[in-house]
Amino acid sequence: MSAPDLSQLSMLDLFRLEAENQTQTLTDGLLSLERDPAAPETLELCMRAAHSLKGAARLVDVDAGVALAHAMEDCFVAAQNGHAALGQREIDCLLRGVDLLLSIAKNPNSDPARRKAEVNSFVADLAALIKKAVEEAPTPPEPPAIFAKERATEPQSDLVPGQETTDRVLRVTVDNLNRLLGLAGESLVESRWLKPFGEQLLRLKREHQQLRRAADKLREALPSEAMHDGTRDALAELRQSIIACEQFLHQRMAELDASDRRSSDLAHRLYDEALACRMRPIGDGVAHFRRMVRDLGRSLGKQVRLEITGAETPVDRDILEKLDAPLGHILRNAVDHGIESAEIRAMAGKPAEAVLRLDARHSAGRLQIAVADDGQGIDLAVIRVAVVERGLTNTETAAKMSDSELLEFLFLPGFSMKKTVTEISGRGVGLDVVQDMIKSVRGSVHVTTEPGAGASFHLQLPLTLSVARTLLVEIGGEAYALPLSFVLRIVKVPKNRIEMLEGRQHFKLDDQHIGLVGAHQIFGTGEPDFLSEELPVVLLGDHNASYGLVVDRLLGRRELVVQPLDRRLGKIKDISAAALMEDGSPVLIIDVEDMIRSMEKLASTDRLSKVGHRGGKIEDGRAKRVLVVDDSLTVRELERKLLSQHGYNVEIAVDGIDGWNAVRTGDFDLVITDIDMPRMDGIELVTLIKKDPLLKSLHVMVVSYKDRDEDRRRGLDAGADYYLTKGSFHDDKLISAVVDLIGEAAA
Numbered sequence: 001m002s003a004p005d006l007s008q009l010s011m012l013d014l015f016r017l018e019a020e021n022q023t024q025t026l027t028d029g030l031l032s033l034e035r036d037p038a039a040p041e042t043l044e045l046c047m048r049a050a051h052s053l054k055g056a057a058r059l060v061d062v063d064a065g066v067a068l069a070h071a072m073e074d075c076f077v078a079a080q081n082g083h084a085a086l087g088q089r090e091i092d093c094l095l096r097g098v099d100l101l102l103s104i105a106k107n108p109n110s111d112p113a114r115r116k117a118e119v120n121s122f123v124a125d126l127a128a129l130i131k132k133a134v135e136e137a138p139t140p141p142e143p144p145a146i147f148a149k150e151r152a153t154e155p156q157s158d159l160v161p162g163q164e165t166t167d168r169v170l171r172v173t174v175d176n177l178n179r180l181l182g183l184a185g186e187s188l189v190e191s192r193w194l195k196p197f198g199e200q201l202l203r204l205k206r207e208h209q210q211l212r213r214a215a216d217k218l219r220e221a222l223p224s225e226a227m228h229d230g231t232r233d234a235l236a237e238l239r240q241s242i243i244a245c246e247q248f249l250h251q252r253m254a255e256l257d258a259s260d261r262r263s264s265d266l267a268h269r270l271y272d273e274a275l276a277c278r279m280r281p282i283g284d285g286v287a288h289f290r291r292m293v294r295d296l297g298r299s300l301g302k303q304v305r306l307e308i309t310g311a312e313t314p315v316d317r318d319i320l321e322k323l324d325a326p327l328g329h330i331l332r333n334a335v336d337h338g339i340e341s342a343e344i345r346a347m348a349g350k351p352a353e354a355v356l357r358l359d360a361r362h363s364a365g366r367l368q369i370a371v372a373d374d375g376q377g378i379d380l381a382v383i384r385v386a387v388v389e390r391g392l393t394n395t396e397t398a399a400k401m402s403d404s405e406l407l408e409f410l411f412l413p414g415f416s417m418k419k420t421v422t423e424i425s426g427r428g429v430g431l432d433v434v435q436d437m438i439k440s441v442r443g444s445v446h447v448t449t450e451p452g453a454g455a456s457f458h459l460q461l462p463l464t465l466s467v468a469r470t471l472l473v474e475i476g477g478e479a480y481a482l483p484l485s486f487v488l489r490i491v492k493v494p495k496n497r498i499e500m501l502e503g504r505q506h507f508k509l510d511d512q513h514i515g516l517v518g519a520h521q522i523f524g525t526g527e528p529d530f531l532s533e534e535l536p537v538v539l540l541g542d543h544n545a546s547y548g549l550v551v552d553r554l555l556g557r558r559e560l561v562v563q564p565l566d567r568r569l570g571k572i573k574d575i576s577a578a579a580l581m582e583d584g585s586p587v588l589i590i591d592v593e594d595m596i597r598s599m600e601k602l603a604s605t606d607r608l609s610k611v612g613h614r615g616g617k618i619e620d621g622r623a624k625r626v627l628v629v630d631d632s633l634t635v636r637e638l639e640r641k642l643l644s645q646h647g648y649n650v651e652i653a654v655d656g657i658d659g660w661n662a663v664r665t666g667d668f669d670l671v672i673t674d675i676d677m678p679r680m681d682g683i684e685l686v687t688l689i690k691k692d693p694l695l696k697s698l699h700v701m702v703v704s705y706k707d708r709d710e711d712r713r714r715g716l717d718a719g720a721d722y723y724l725t726k727g728s729f730h731d732d733k734l735i736s737a738v739v740d741l742i743g744e745a746a747a
Contacts, residue, residue, distance in 0.1 A: 012108060014056070015062065015105055016106060019101060019102055019106075020102070022050075022053050023098050026046055026101075027290070027291050028290065029049070030094055034091055035305075037086045043076055043079050044080065047077060050070075050076060054066055054069035060108070062105075062108045064119045065101060067123060068101055068104070068119050069101065071122070071126050072094060072097050072126070075090070075094065085133055086133075090129050090130070093126050093129055096122065181277075184267075184270045191264045194259065198253065205246065205249050205253065208245055215239050215242060275466060276314075279314035280315060280317050281312045281314060282310065282314075282315045283308060283312065285315070285323060286358060287308070289327065290306045293305070297335050300335065300336065302340075303354065304353070305353055305356070306356045306358060309359045309360070313362060315360075319462070319464070326434040326437045326438065329433060329434050330431075330457050331356060331358075334356055334455070335356070337375075338375035338377070338378070338454060338455055340375055354374055355373070356371070362463065366460050366462060366463065369458075369459040370458050370459070373454045377449045377450050377452055377455050380403055384399070384406060387409050407447045411431045412432060434457075441461055442465075445458065445460070446458055465562065466561065466562055467560070468483055468562050468589060470558050471484055471490070471538065471554070472555035472557070472558050473538065474554075475519040475552055476523060476525025476552065477552070479555060479587045480519075480588055480590055481558065481579060482592060483590075486540055486541070486592035486593075489509075491509065492534040492535070493507050493535045496533070498516065514547070514548045515547050516550055517547050522549075528552045536552075538554075540596060547596060560580075563578045563580070564578075575594075576590065577589045624744075625648075625650075625667065626643055626669065626670045626742075627653060627668045627671045628640055628651070628672050628673075629652075629658070629674065629677070629682070630673070630677070630703075631674065631676075631678060635674065635703075636652050646735050646745055651668075655678050656673070656679055656681055657680045660688055663689060663695060669742045670698075671701070672702075673700065673703070675706060675711070683715065683718050686700050686719050687719065689719070696719075699741045700719065701723075701738070701741065704724075705725065722740075
């Protein structure tokens with residue numbers, strides 16, 4: 001990791017850099033001293049950090065910093081010598097001093113009078129605490145040998161701690177690193193060009209071998225008595241020339257192969273080194289959470305400690321920066337929601353101090369982060385009640401949901417299990433932000449829980465945003481890349497397994513109906529001719545909802561160097577970035593979340609075409625278009641089949657809201673609607689249509705089980721052109737009524 005070029009920084013900048021490093025050292029040390037107040041190594045570390053800050057502040061004439069650091073140093077020395085014990089009050093006061101030191105370093109010239117007052121107050125408070133601690137302390141033992149040396153031999157501050165190495169450093173901007181990584185990626189791509197070129201030479205070698213065999217056959221075919229000396233010599237010379245060419249080509253191919261290996265190895269090493277410049281230990285970005293968890297727990301009357309394992313795990317600096325807010329949300333939720341009070345923990349047989357664990361590691365080419373607590377866990381019964389109360393599902397469906405399905409509701413925007421709002425939680429903001437951030441970097445998150453034992457959040461992220469593991473597919477004769485993190489499965493679907501449900505194509509996989517969408521329709525390309533009886537399908541989405549994307553061909557997996565699109569292009573629909581293939585040809589990387597939204601939009605308006613049959617569309621452009629609105633699956637399907645059999649182009653909507661959205665975005669000749677439906681009933685839908693100046697001429701038919709005069713009158717008064725009972729499905733009344741209103745199916 002690059003460090004600043006010290007020659008180009010001012011003294012105040014140097015002081016700020018040291019303060020940022022040393023205050024983190026002090027914070028970590030003080031949190032450790034809470035568990036072991038007399039730990040000699042930790043006391044020594046804290047004392048030297050305070051001493052270094054005092055020297056640095058003196059060099060830049062920041063008197064407030066000198067006084068503050070000196071007071072903290074004296075406190076640590078007193079603890080080292082056994083004259084005072086650092087209890088909870090002293091630790092709290094020292095942490096307050098750490099915050100004040102950092103504030104002074106960041107703004108050394110702001111309001112000197114106020115700074116002086118704050119420092120004087122701190123020094124006085126700390127002195128009072130130390131005096132009291134000294135009075136209460138027993139007779140101090142002999143100090144350990146490690147501290148017997150005189151403080152006169154104090155270490156000289158080098159202004160940037162931890163740099164006891166002789167390595168030379170330079171200041172490198174993030175833009176420089178990004179450009180370096182981009183060039184390294186291009187060199188990696190260029191190095192791959194030699195392999196296909198070598199394969200072409202191998203083909204040339206085979207052609208030479210065939211030429212030699214042809215020359216041999218020619219010589220054998222000619223009778224020896226028919227050949228004179230000139231012909232025999234010419235054939236021999238031809239054969240020798242071919243053999244010489246083969247040998248020359250063989251030697252050059254061996255050299256090319258060796259050069260390819262060296263070039264590829266060099267390009268990979270260059271790219272790995274450039275990538276390493278962008279990597280930082282995850283501990284750099286999460287160490288401050290230890291203090292946050294501790295302070296938040298104390299504000300809630302809880303004892304909580306954060307343990308971090310895998311702090312040296314390298315992470316792309318861009319991902320590390322984006323992780324700050326999500327991890328903060330998860331940890332705050334754990335302290336507020338998950339951790340019980342000390343009394344409840346005691347009754348459950350748990351220690352009074354709760355432990356949060358943040359574990360980071362690399363696995364299968366991905367960054368795995370787990371955040372777990374030992375609290376009470378997530379009450380699934382409460383979630384079950386909450387989703388019903390919020391109208392997200394009904395009681396029967398909620399009762400059948402699995403634990404994992406219920407836990408997914410926690411990531412919905414605005415979802416909160418708290419009845420009251422506090423400064424920490426209850427506003428329904430947090431876990432949806434976590435999921436959005438994780439998805440934005442091509443990652444995933446899921447949660448598990450065990451009653452009485454705690455909850456765990458598992459984050460899976462790419463190691464870097466610069467390289468994407470992808471599945472290459474062909475769509476409309478062009479290659480596209482799908483990030484593997486969004487690919488659930490790859491299957492070949494026989495055409496005879498494709499079924500129609502509500503006018504849309506599905507296939508069954510593991511007892512689930514998966515909707516099929518042709519990639520050619522998403523990207524507006526021509527539909528391919530599928531000569532095989534099996535369709536290549538990529539399952540995209542998450543564990544709750546997925547679509548089957550039908551592509552032309554599967555091209556295999558690739559690791560691609562991501563190249564951001566020019567900002568002047570803006571957001572390109574369904575595309576997130578680009579990359580270069582081994583032969584230098586460009587490939588677009590698909591924005592899967594954007595594509596799923598496109599799929600849902602097509603599905604909601606029933607504008608999906610059939611896949612697997614060239615040109616076979618669900619609708620004929622000349623057919624009359626009918627929208628069927630009904631919350632009953634059986635009724636919708638029955639009406640759709642009746643109308644489709646008579647040549648009408650039928651689309652469906654599952655309730656009044658869905659129907660209203662479809663009417664406003666589609667061009668229909670007729671709407672057939674039920675009355676009793678959730679969210680918006682048929683009478684409201686008819687009223688909205690007839691009041692809209694652009695839609696009021698649209699024909700509307702009400703189809704209902706209700707056959708009373710008052711029900712019929714309500715529908716007609718709302719503006720319906722026809723009222724029909726559902727019992728009429730058993731004869732031709734529905735079709736006759738449709739023909740009366742809009743005519744035959746053909747335009």
